[in-house]
Amino acid sequence: MFRRWALLLLAVTALLSVQFIPAFAQDAAPVPEILTLPDEIAGGRPVTITVSEMPSADQPEARATWEATAQRFMDRYPNVTISGSELQYDPAAFTALIAGNQLPTLFRAYFTEPSKFIAQGAAADLTPYFEAAGVADVFNPAILSVMSQDGHVYAIPKDAYALGLAYNIPMLQAAGYDAPPATWDELVEMAVALTDRDNNIAGFAFINDGSGATGWHFTNIAYGFGATPQDIIRDNGDGTYTAAFGEGAAVEALEFIQALRWEHDVLPGATLDWGSISEALVSGRVAMVIYAGDQFNWDYTQFPDADLTQFGYAAAPAGPNGRITLSGGNLWMVSGFATPDEQEAAAYFQLWRQFDPVEMQTAIEVTTEAVGMPTLPMYVGEYQEQFAAFRAPYNKLPVENYAPFNDAVTGGEVTIQTEPSPNVQDYYTEMGVIISEILSVDGVDVPTRLAEAAQEFQAFVLDR
Amino acid sequence: MNAPYALDTEQATTAKKHRQPIKLSSLRAALPRQLTAYLFLLPALLLFALFAWLPILSSIQMSFQNVQLGGTPTWAGLDNFELMLRDPVFGTAWKNSLEFASWSLLLGYFVPVVIAILVREMRHGKAFFRIVYFLPTVVPAAVSVIIWRFIYDPDGGVLNELLAQFGIARQLWLQDVALAKPALVVVMTWAGFGTTALIYLASLQDVSQELFEAAELDGATPFQRIIHISLPHLYPVMSLMFVLQVIAVVQVFTEPFLLTNGGPGRETLTPAMNIYNRAFIRMDMGYASAWSVSMILVLLVFSLIYRYVNSKLMANTD
Numbered sequence: 001m002f003r004r005w006a007l008l009l010l011a012v013t014a015l016l017s018v019q020f021i022p023a024f025a026q027d028a029a030p031v032p033e034i035l036t037l038p039d040e041i042a043g044g045r046p047v048t049i050t051v052s053e054m055p056s057a058d059q060p061e062a063r064a065t066w067e068a069t070a071q072r073f074m075d076r077y078p079n080v081t082i083s084g085s086e087l088q089y090d091p092a093a094f095t096a097l098i099a100g101n102q103l104p105t106l107f108r109a110y111f112t113e114p115s116k117f118i119a120q121g122a123a124a125d126l127t128p129y130f131e132a133a134g135v136a137d138v139f140n141p142a143i144l145s146v147m148s149q150d151g152h153v154y155a156i157p158k159d160a161y162a163l164g165l166a167y168n169i170p171m172l173q174a175a176g177y178d179a180p181p182a183t184w185d186e187l188v189e190m191a192v193a194l195t196d197r198d199n200n201i202a203g204f205a206f207i208n209d210g211s212g213a214t215g216w217h218f219t220n221i222a223y224g225f226g227a228t229p230q231d232i233i234r235d236n237g238d239g240t241y242t243a244a245f246g247e248g249a250a251v252e253a254l255e256f257i258q259a260l261r262w263e264h265d266v267l268p269g270a271t272l273d274w275g276s277i278s279e280a281l282v283s284g285r286v287a288m289v290i291y292a293g294d295q296f297n298w299d300y301t302q303f304p305d306a307d308l309t310q311f312g313y314a315a316a317p318a319g320p321n322g323r324i325t326l327s328g329g330n331l332w333m334v335s336g337f338a339t340p341d342e343q344e345a346a347a348y349f350q351l352w353r354q355f356d357p358v359e360m361q362t363a364i365e366v367t368t369e370a371v372g373m374p375t376l377p378m379y380v381g382e383y384q385e386q387f388a389a390f391r392a393p394y395n396k397l398p399v400e401n402y403a404p405f406n407d408a409v410t411g412g413e414v415t416i417q418t419e420p421s422p423n424v425q426d427y428y429t430e431m432g433v434i435i436s437e438i439l440s441v442d443g444v445d446v447p448t449r450l451a452e453a454a455q456e457f458q459a460f461v462l463d464r
Numbered sequence: 465m466n467a468p469y470a471l472d473t474e475q476a477t478t479a480k481k482h483r484q485p486i487k488l489s490s491l492r493a494a495l496p497r498q499l500t501a502y503l504f505l506l507p508a509l510l511l512f513a514l515f516a517w518l519p520i521l522s523s524i525q526m527s528f529q530n531v532q533l534g535g536t537p538t539w540a541g542l543d544n545f546e547l548m549l550r551d552p553v554f555g556t557a558w559k560n561s562l563e564f565a566s567w568s569l570l571l572g573y574f575v576p577v578v579i580a581i582l583v584r585e586m587r588h589g590k591a592f593f594r595i596v597y598f599l600p601t602v603v604p605a606a607v608s609v610i611i612w613r614f615i616y617d618p619d620g621g622v623l624n625e626l627l628a629q630f631g632i633a634r635q636l637w638l639q640d641v642a643l644a645k646p647a648l649v650v651v652m653t654w655a656g657f658g659t660t661a662l663i664y665l666a667s668l669q670d671v672s673q674e675l676f677e678a679a680e681l682d683g684a685t686p687f688q689r690i691i692h693i694s695l696p697h698l699y700p701v702m703s704l705m706f707v708l709q710v711i712a713v714v715q716v717f718t719e720p721f722l723l724t725n726g727g728p729g730r731e732t733l734t735p736a737m738n739i740y741n742r743a744f745i746r747m748d749m750g751y752a753s754a755w756s757v758s759m760i761l762v763l764l765v766f767s768l769i770y771r772y773v774n775s776k777l778m779a780n781t782d
Contacts, residue, residue: 092745095743095747096744120535156532209731211725269634271638423746425745426745433729436725440727441641460751464748
């Protein structure tokens with residue numbers, strides 16, 4: 001009896017060892033395993049899918065990795081053919097793709113987009129695949145709700161972030177600060193001390209190019225001042241919506257920005273977009289910036305010579321209701337215009353490359369991207385713990401510098417709020433214009449101007 | 465306005481004879497002879513129809529509809545136009561267009577004329593300068609925008625650093641309401657003057673060298689040669705280029721889109737940019753089409769002026 005048990009134990013141990021050899025070889029926690037895949041996709045019928053975000057030819061290593069991944073899936077399911085597309089998500093370009101029925105079968109988009117795609121029938125219902133693959137319960141329900149409608153899930157979350165504050169540690173130390181600002185008032189005081197016009201250094205910056213990204217960063221400040229998504233665009237509960245950002249915390253936040261520009265003069269003169277704000281931070285032209293945690297990946301990949309240990313990341317400063325911040329992220333959608341066979345192949349391809357233990361192991365070993373970004377936990381429970389433990393040994397970023405953010409988020413100190421809805425990109429664009437005006441014209445009457453903008457938004461967007 | 469080479473009245477009369485109305489019967493008789501020519505034209509006509517005329521017609525149709533991408537358009541009558549006239553952006557964008565046109569005429573209109581005349585007057589290195597002045601034209605707009613971003617950067621940009629040498633305070637070139645438009649017009653002029661200068665230069669090549677030599681023998685200074693020979697010769701082309709420049713500026717999109725995003729505020733927002741925003745950011749295709757129709761109407765007026773000026777010019781040339 002003992003020998004039979006011993007043999008069984010040995011066999012199980014051997015099996016586990018084979019499974020986890022790569023993991024143990026890296027001195028890492030085991031790769032979490034949860035995925036259930038079908039033996040056959042699309043009933044074995046030939047099916048071809050197009051997948052966006054294939055790395056471009058000027059990144060040969062990343063491209064080869066991507067193609068090898070696709071090939072492994074095609075080897076596993078010989079009836080599936082994967083055709084890569086270098087197309088990156090862009091709301092304007094995808095509008096034309098929807099109109100022309102040219103959507104890739106599987107494509108990345110933002111957390112803000114599902115409702116738009118669902119309304120146009122451009123996003124496939126992925127609920128059956130979530131359930132069959134056994135991943136329905138591992139995702140953070142708050143994240144999954146962003147891409148769900150009437151109990152159906154229309155996208156697979158890729159990553160999630162909360163906006164926070166990135167800062168240049170040596171600059172802060174040189175000015176006598178050993179910690180990032182805890183409140184917005186403190187931020188102003190520190191920004192004044194950090195601004196050095198003679199050397200073209202601004203104490204504080206947010207995306208200020210007047211685009212939708214400016215509205216996105218502004219909304220984070222408005223949340224900090226106590227606004228909720230309902231205070232931006234109010235759902236009347238009868239299918240109609242009211243532009244509510246013409247009053248309350250949004251006005252206070254905009255007046256705050258006006259003071260940063262005209263009273264304290266701590267903002268950069270140059271217009272900074274998503275990419276150039278990173279460049280400004282990394283090159284020491286700004287001391288503190290509103291930042292999404294996943295943007296450290298951009299720093300890591302685009303500025304390989306930059307010393308990223310100089311930069312810290314904290315949760316957004318506290319306003320009257322504490323630390324409140326805006327969250328967002330990326331997800332994968334499957335085209336609603338694709339055939340059922342194509343939808344099935346696309347959904348399983350994404351679930352497989354996201355959850356298959358061998359794929360996870362391979363991906364993290366060969367990735368040229370940053371690991372260790374201060375983002376939001378994507379999963380819940382035991383799976384999240386295993387997932388975090390598995391990735392930890394591969395960290396490429398100075399994660400200890402992000403403790404102020406990670407500790408605040410995991411410690412429940414930060415209230416995470418989703419983006420306003422619907423028409424959020426339109427609202428961001430509208431706010432981008434207003435902020436650009438506030439920053440360039442002294443003495444704008446903020447309450448009046450914002451009320452006008454809200455009326456305009458109501459007439460030209462929400463009531464259309 | 466008359467160019468010296470257009471004084472041959474006999475030729476002008478012959479040209480008028482040529483413009484007699486063409487009879488249908490002679491057209492029918494000529495068709496078999498010209499069939500090959502029409503066949504050669506066919507691919508270009510089809511491409512034009514597909515990529516220019518059809519979208520224009522669709523856009524006019526959509527301007528009277530509510531268009532949901534992926535859905536069926538519904539008839540909206542004049543709603544889109546009524547909304548457009550109520551839109552505060554309508555006045556702002558067209559006012560900006562007008563200001564852009566004024567600035568471009570003020571800052572950019574004479575640059576190619578001066579360059580062409582100077583190159584024409586050069587004794588040596590003519591070919592070299594022709595290439596040098598044309599070079600910015602071959603730089604892609606996206607690249608030139610990056611270069612100009614460095615030049616205009618308020619924090620340590622080339623222009624501000626240069627001005628600082630003379631004790632002039634830093635300027636927010638693209639963020640200042642007063643400076644943004646002329647700053648963009650400088651970029652447009654830089655990118656476009658090479659082609660226009662070549663057109664003027666080609667026109668100047670038509671002037672008989674003997675005329676310049678005779679003037680020189682009569683003791684005319686270079687300045688007098690320019691005033692009495694080069695400039696009068698260029699007037700007809702200049703009037704044509706004037707209209708073409710206005711037409712081009714009314715449609716301006718790339719520079720404000722890439723450099724200022726229409727800002728500060730809506731200071732550099734143009735009708736073309738707004739059409740793009742409404743169509744592809746807000747996905748309000750019907751409304752964007754109403755704007756497009758308004759733009760078609762404006763461009764139509766300028767095109768008619770262009771045709772009038774052109775026909776005058778051709779008459780003079782004949």
